[in-house]
Amino acid sequence: MQLAELSSYAIAELPKATPVVIPLAAMEQHGRHLPLATDSLLCAEVLRRAEERLADRVLVAPLQWLGNSDHHLEFCGTMSAGPRTYLDLLNDVLETFLTHGFRRLVLFNGHGGNDVPARQAIFETRQRHRRRSDLLLLLTTYWALGSKPQEIEPSLVQRQMGHACEWETSMMLRLRPDLVGDYQSLEPISQTMPLEPAAQGWITPDRSQVGHIGNPSAATAVKGEKLLSIFADDAVAMLERVMAWRAP
Amino acid sequence: MQLAELSSYAIAELPKATPVVIPLAAMEQHGRHLPLATDSLLCAEVLRRAEERLADRVLVAPLQWLGNSDHHLEFCGTMSAGPRTYLDLLNDVLETFLTHGFRRLVLFNGHGGNDVPARQAIFETRQRHRRRSDLLLLLTTYWALGSKPQEIEPSLVQRQMGHACEWETSMMLRLRPDLVGDYQSLEPISQTMPLEPAAQGWITPDRSQVGHIGNPSAATAVKGEKLLSIFADDAVAMLERVMAWRAP
């Protein structure tokens, strides 16, 4: 169900154990060849496919396309909530659903830069409501729900998600080819950072002058369909588990 | 132009005097008969019509559907950024466009509750960049751009915008009749507050138990088309003036 299309009265009648899915993405540079909305379009598509199969069993909030994207600000057009504003925004959104009585809240993320603040936000929210024992506050990033695409689809050259990369470009070729520019001439850019497995504070120019990270020239629409399909399956499986969860 | 569909490289090539239009709306209760997305759908439609006529002369950001809606939290499903979070969010968004070099930023608002914080945000932003003399930071609410609909269309029974009212219901009947519930049996609710012209801090239950404010039963799709048309004309005229503006 799309929260946006329901009246308040209809939502009030839903069982409060219904999972609320809160999609998060970004509006940020995606290299020379992809539009700013890439993360938002892909996250929405994965969730659209999942929702088709879950029907009225989950309540889907509108996708919050404004993300934690300050690291891309050197690239024109990138929109971003500052780091603390983004934390506050996530906390507030979680809080309003708790106010309404919902107990299973799933941040359904489609932008790497949102991962850390979203973990921080569910941590903070759990602490504020520490007397409750019936809450399930989750962060799921759609490409990190269990499946390893490169094992399923050996033609994939990347082993993990990058940025404006083989994976994202493939999915965009499948979903909105009209918005994809010349990706075939782009050079691959390393996905690893020099000090891994240490975590590093970075901005995009530390890693890529052009904007993408990974290998967009390896993209195909067929790979894109495969990826969308895998991620949608994973999303369905995860949301089924959320529904099956019972508070201890 | 839709920012969301452009690449960062395409945006970087735009003239920096291009107005950036940042649509703001809400995801909040709209009575028994309208969906939570009402403000967002209507604001988007007004702007869609305006943009058609302005073509490549304005850059339109995605609509920020999360608004300043705490006053509706008694009604299930309402999503809201807390008052200070909303101020921060608007400041951050304005700031990122200033970072990118744009100079004419228009908050294009479609939710009454956003009016005060958006004024506060453009004030705060102007102060932070007080050494600049080439900035135009605006807040426009689409139904307050000059035209008085009730003078143009005497069949309108309301003299001003309400909430889930004759005007909004009419426009929804024109735009998304599939999302409009029974509005004909709803009682009118006064649009005035008891201490006007004093401003009053309020929550919706102070004014309406059912959720709407105004007279939804007077709505028709024909009135809706008229309203959308008036508001789109006003938006075009305002944006033309923004383009014609010259810094003193």
Added chain:
Amino acid sequence: MQLAELSSYAIAELPKATPVVIPLAAMEQHGRHLPLATDSLLCAEVLRRAEERLADRVLVAPLQWLGNSDHHLEFCGTMSAGPRTYLDLLNDVLETFLTHGFRRLVLFNGHGGNDVPARQAIFETRQRHRRRSDLLLLLTTYWALGSKPQEIEPSLVQRQMGHACEWETSMMLRLRPDLVGDYQSLEPISQTMPLEPAAQGWITPDRSQVGHIGNPSAATAVKGEKLLSIFADDAVAMLERVMAWRAP
């Protein structure tokens, strides 16, 4: 009653339905010819006249002369609370009166720059105390309480309040002529902003190099007396309505 002159024990004995009037003004540049305290002196005078007629039926707090005046900081001497500090200050003051049990709180404002943050503050305060149904939280700006002075007194050349303008200079000529400098040689400066009715984020140098906005050279003490009289009448009428208000 002046809160400042009462003991805590005397205030504790007042009926809690007594309106608390919290005067707000500013300490900011008023052009070449008027002192920084202009807004504070005029707001106090309007309220003094009103209070004389209301006697013990309202509790008047001391005037908070520190306002939201960052837009005047290019002009020497201007004192200002930063935008967020001013919001916090208003929230705290409202909160202390709620702590003491008073239920009808009136921000009585005499500075245009306070209007938006005061609206924000009463909104925020109402949200925090949303379980209450007996609160009346108001913002009134003394020249916007209903009367249109230029209709009552046709000799007025301005149609609305400006800054260090015909209206303010007239009232100062009536109240403190010793503090008024040469106003007769000052050029009129437009009161309208170029993009109205859009709201614009501004600093004073965007509108006036000299500091006043409007037409101070048209001022007379007779006009000033008329204005003070109109505004005091309006204030009395509004406060009578506050006393007559009954929670729904």
Added chain:
Amino acid sequence: MQLAELSSYAIAELPKATPVVIPLAAMEQHGRHLPLATDSLLCAEVLRRAEERLADRVLVAPLQWLGNSDHHLEFCGTMSAGPRTYLDLLNDVLETFLTHGFRRLVLFNGHGGNDVPARQAIFETRQRHRRRSDLLLLLTTYWALGSKPQEIEPSLVQRQMGHACEWETSMMLRLRPDLVGDYQSLEPISQTMPLEPAAQGWITPDRSQVGHIGNPSAATAVKGEKLLSIFADDAVAMLERVMAWRAP
């Protein structure tokens, strides 16, 4: 000079080495017998006497009567800025005078509860402007400027300032006897706290049920004149030293 009565243009012509005196006080309970404005009235009087002798050599801002008074909130009518708001307010006020180019800023305090936050504020402000070597940021509390009144006037029974005590009541008897209630029947209340010299976080009910701390029944107008005279002398001497100070 009273900043409030000057125009911005007059202030702009002052030498920037002129000390700016920023009086701070409170609007808080003062027991059964004194009005809420006691601290503000007394601080203003001490400074009025000092200013008479310093003439145009110091610039005196209006007295900020809203203080850090949360510890008195159990007593009706007490107005207070919350602890962090008060810090922000002081920082903002100091900042605006630095913006205007003044270099010698004196917080002239008349409320014990302002002492710690004012020290914190001048510390914070000095850190923000650490590249400057010409700033003098001071906090002075008027009864702690050097003289020991009980050594000068042996009839004083208190050895230090209390609250609504012998000293404050005496000065009020001298200044505004019309605002002083029955003080002669009040019992003395210890001025010491049990764990001194350790500092203790306290609220007034920890120390006094009635509201005063010290011995108001020992007050006389003659003592009051003596105290005001001593404190005004001290203030003059301190401000002379501020004027004589030379940056290292």
Added chain:
Amino acid sequence: MQLAELSSYAIAELPKATPVVIPLAAMEQHGRHLPLATDSLLCAEVLRRAEERLADRVLVAPLQWLGNSDHHLEFCGTMSAGPRTYLDLLNDVLETFLTHGFRRLVLFNGHGGNDVPARQAIFETRQRHRRRSDLLLLLTTYWALGSKPQEIEPSLVQRQMGHACEWETSMMLRLRPDLVGDYQSLEPISQTMPLEPAAQGWITPDRSQVGHIGNPSAATAVKGEKLLSIFADDAVAMLERVMAWRAP
């Protein structure tokens, strides 16, 4: 080198490319059998061993034992910085070393709950200093530097770090057996959370009533020595890489 034991003048003479190691841990409940300082003692020991081999090539700050431990507050004695305070604290500490000119800052972490906020802090710090291209801002958690202990030491029953678990208890048996209580009678508690790989906002009682997570009864001092040795080797290797890093 221990920063704590050096004078400011000695530190000023160090090459600014010297890595600064900032150890982070916690002071929080560790079940029935381990002291609150467990994370701090172990992190310090791993770093002590590493520092012995790195000698004067790294500058080691004192260990910040106050961590992000709100999730353990149900257990008496746990000390914690609130989530935002902890973020601020980390940002401030990073900022002071940047002020001093150091360019390679390593948060060396020994508490799982610090991982997310430390990632957030290095992200925020990198954004604030985005004009710099010579900064290396890292977070390393000592048990996640590359080696998989259970592959090296097959006698380990746990496959990853828990809390007051086989691994921590083993290291404490090696380091401070005098502080280890009865661990042999403790039941194992699952290390997995029900919705993995989704991240979940949790407090300790969601996972463990007794306080430990994992299998402390499998601990031995021999395993502890092996773990400390592995982690110290990893730390040395990582810090060597930090020294070898060259800005792009």
Added chain:
Amino acid sequence: MQLAELSSYAIAELPKATPVVIPLAAMEQHGRHLPLATDSLLCAEVLRRAEERLADRVLVAPLQWLGNSDHHLEFCGTMSAGPRTYLDLLNDVLETFLTHGFRRLVLFNGHGGNDVPARQAIFETRQRHRRRSDLLLLLTTYWALGSKPQEIEPSLVQRQMGHACEWETSMMLRLRPDLVGDYQSLEPISQTMPLEPAAQGWITPDRSQVGHIGNPSAATAVKGEKLLSIFADDAVAMLERVMAWRAP
């Protein structure tokens, strides 16, 4: 008792009237001759001696070596929490012990720069818990607990504590002579500030180019032992009074 070495279960069994001693110090420049940890080492030693005599009657938290030291940031290596972060940190630490049920909390301070923020923190904490009447929230600075060392030990040339001065250098000569550099050739630097008794916002370069304040060349280990002994006696006496305190 050292909180760090106890298990949560052991702490849970302590009487809640047990005083919790929270040592605060700093990690900041101490001139040419003393290490950054000076304040932390000395505060810890005073408390170690006191604790030996108080045994299980007080619960001692680990020493927070990160202090309010921004005024020393011109000197390399100084670590500091920003002014507001430090306030938050102290509030959070006090809050966690209140959460655990302890009622007598003593900030045991060994750094002058912590004095004002610690007073602010206990004030803020007392206000938040104003319904309680059984709380004792104290700040004690170890050299300001009553004794006047220069009266007891006439060979002391300083009359009060400075910074890296006769007193601190003497104590370090007694405690860690290996960490003391050449102090005998250092010139004395005045301990008074020019505008005393007014409080002044300062940074170290306002007072000392080299870093110390006072007369380190007068230091001896014998004086150091005397000082440590006096301060430990004072600490014991104060903590005995804390234990003897009864809520009114």
